Amino acid sequence: MIEDRHSVVLSRLRDFVGGAELPDGGRLPPERELAESLDVGRTALRKALATLQAEGVVWRHVGKGTFAGERPMDTVADINAMVQRTNPLEVMGARIAFEPEVARCAALNATPSQIAELRSCMVKAQQAPTWRLYEQWDNRLHRLIGEASQNSLLLGLLDTLNAVRRAVTWGRLRDTPVRPPADHHSFEEHARIVEAIANRDGAAAADAMRKHLRSVESHLRDARG
Amino acid sequence: MIEDRHSVVLSRLRDFVGGAELPDGGRLPPERELAESLDVGRTALRKALATLQAEGVVWRHVGKGTFAGERPMDTVADINAMVQRTNPLEVMGARIAFEPEVARCAALNATPSQIAELRSCMVKAQQAPTWRLYEQWDNRLHRLIGEASQNSLLLGLLDTLNAVRRAVTWGRLRDTPVRPPADHHSFEEHARIVEAIANRDGAAAADAMRKHLRSVESHLRDARG
DNA sequence: ATTTTCAACCAATTTCCGATTGGTTCGAGA
DNA sequence: TCTCGAACCAATCGGAAATTGGTTGAAAAT
Numbered sequence: 001m002i003e004d005r006h007s008v009v010l011s012r013l014r015d016f017v018g019g020a021e022l023p024d025g026g027r028l029p030p031e032r033e034l035a036e037s038l039d040v041g042r043t044a045l046r047k048a049l050a051t052l053q054a055e056g057v058v059w060r061h062v063g064k065g066t067f068a069g070e071r072p073m074d075t076v077a078d079i080n081a082m083v084q085r086t087n088p089l090e091v092m093g094a095r096i097a098f099e100p101e102v103a104r105c106a107a108l109n110a111t112p113s114q115i116a117e118l119r120s121c122m123v124k125a126q127q128a129p130t131w132r133l134y135e136q137w138d139n140r141l142h143r144l145i146g147e148a149s150q151n152s153l154l155l156g157l158l159d160t161l162n163a164v165r166r167a168v169t170w171g172r173l174r175d176t177p178v179r180p181p182a183d184h185h186s187f188e189e190h191a192r193i194v195e196a197i198a199n200r201d202g203a204a205a206a207d208a209m210r211k212h213l214r215s216v217e218s219h220l221r222d223a224r225g
Numbered sequence: 226m227i228e229d230r231h232s233v234v235l236s237r238l239r240d241f242v243g244g245a246e247l248p249d250g251g252r253l254p255p256e257r258e259l260a261e262s263l264d265v266g267r268t269a270l271r272k273a274l275a276t277l278q279a280e281g282v283v284w285r286h287v288g289k290g291t292f293a294g295e296r297p298m299d300t301v302a303d304i305n306a307m308v309q310r311t312n313p314l315e316v317m318g319a320r321i322a323f324e325p326e327v328a329r330c331a332a333l334n335a336t337p338s339q340i341a342e343l344r345s346c347m348v349k350a351q352q353a354p355t356w357r358l359y360e361q362w363d364n365r366l367h368r369l370i371g372e373a374s375q376n377s378l379l380l381g382l383l384d385t386l387n388a389v390r391r392a393v394t395w396g397r398l399r400d401t402p403v404r405p406p407a408d409h410h411s412f413e414e415h416a417r418i419v420e421a422i423a424n425r426d427g428a429a430a431a432d433a434m435r436k437h438l439r440s441v442e443s444h445l446r447d448a449r450g
Numbered sequence: 451a452t453t454t455t456c457a458a459c460c461a462a463t464t465t466c467c468g469a470t471t472g473g474t475t476c477g478a479g480a
Numbered sequence: 481t482c483t484c485g486a487a488c489c490a491a492t493c494g495g496a497a498a499t500t501g502g503t504t505g506a507a508a509a510t
Binding site for chain 1: 315
């Protein structure tokens with residue numbers, strides 16, 4: 001009669017979590033206490049708790065306890081926390097996954113004046129007299145694309161991504177007095193992106209952005225590897 | 226000769242922060258140690274530190290210490306700000322742009338145990354006895370896909386997006402005792418996504434996720450007019 | 451007189467250690 | 481075969497103690 005034993009413990013448990021209001025936010029007593037109070041072995045109790053957890057009625061965490069209801073989510077996007085967990089390779093991966101789709105949206109939604117601004121920004125980047133200024137205009141170009149998507153949420157996510165990127169690659173700023181070479185690979189890639197957006201070609205914009213970021217990634221690899 | 230004394234301490238300090246690489250992230254020794262090591266009174270040292278802080282060369286915080294460089298910014302992405310600016314349509318647009326690419330990464334990076342978890346979660350969603358529980362398992366499924374991407378930054382961005390989504394669609398939860406119909410459109414769509422991930426087919430995973438979200442979007446439109 | 455120094459204290463923060471808790475293993479026993 | 485009890489593990493929590501920048505006041509030095 002294994003099934004009987006299990007069912008009995010289960011129903012007693014259900015009564016416990018449903019019947020009484022748990023004093024602390026949905027938290028129920030530790031397994032050892034609960035086992036004794038229900039006059040059951042800890043093993044059987046844990047088996048029943050596992051069932052309830054599979055049903056989504058309770059959730060557990062080592063060191064915290066067992067709780068009734070839904071598992072609470074992290075509602076704060078702490079950029080510092082992301083920076084702690086991530087690394088430059090992941091950041092590049094996230095950019096390659098995310099920014100091409102932003103560019104696709106931009107191609108479909110950009111206003112003519114935004115397209116003009118994109119072109120202007122691109123030229124400014126090409127004429128930048130130093131690497132630092134070039135990167136400044138490059139950043140602005142990528143953010144303008146986010147603005148051109150006309151989706152404030154996408155823009156917010158892009159800003160978050162950039163904040164993490166800046167934090168992770170901190171100190172890697174090139175501050176040489178040299179200017180980027182006239183045949184810098186990014187120039188043509190930027191042009192392709194902007195033209196695709198101007199042509200309202202979402203697929204081409206996404207593709208050009210992906211190629212651009214992959215190019216940046218490979219150059220990063222060369223520089224450091 | 227007040228000025229002289231001050232200047233001497235200042236220059237010695239500047240040498241200290243500029244000359245040697247600080248072992249811990251820009252942190253320099255506590256004032257009491259530093260004062261002794263520089264053979265200066267703590268008062269004089271603090272005066273010099275105040276000058277450096279005014280120049281932005283160092284920053285200090287009670288209980289933490291004194292650090293070289295710029296004070297790190299308050300880096301919590303303000304979800305509330307995004308919620309203020311956006312709307313449900315934008316949220317859906319952002320999901321359609323973002324989540325398919327996350328699914329693509331998941332297809333390439335998921336571990337076998339994560340794939341098993343995805344399948345289990347999908348079944349749980351199909352068997353959910355109420356709409357609320359279904360949405361709970363649906364949310365978990367989408368987040369599991371984010372975890373399976375093995376990119377903590379993508380996961381962080383996904384969590385941010387979900388936090389905004391929850392805030393925007395708050396109060397729209399269906400809590401009817403009815404269960405989702407057995408032929409609910411999402412069931413087959415979920416299956417397609419999970420199978421594409423299991424087959425390591427990134428393109429198919431992205432495509433299935435996009436179709437799924439578009440389907441959700443159209444049903445939202447129908448429901449709310 | 452004015453400034454510097456020193457000691458003591460305050461409040462914010464970190465660090466450390468012990469207690470708690472879910473997760474796991476193992477052998478005895480029903 | 482399953483259950484029970486015990487022991488142990490790793491993650492977490494809680495609080496005491498140490499650390500640290502900030503402040504005050506009296507003594508000492510100039």
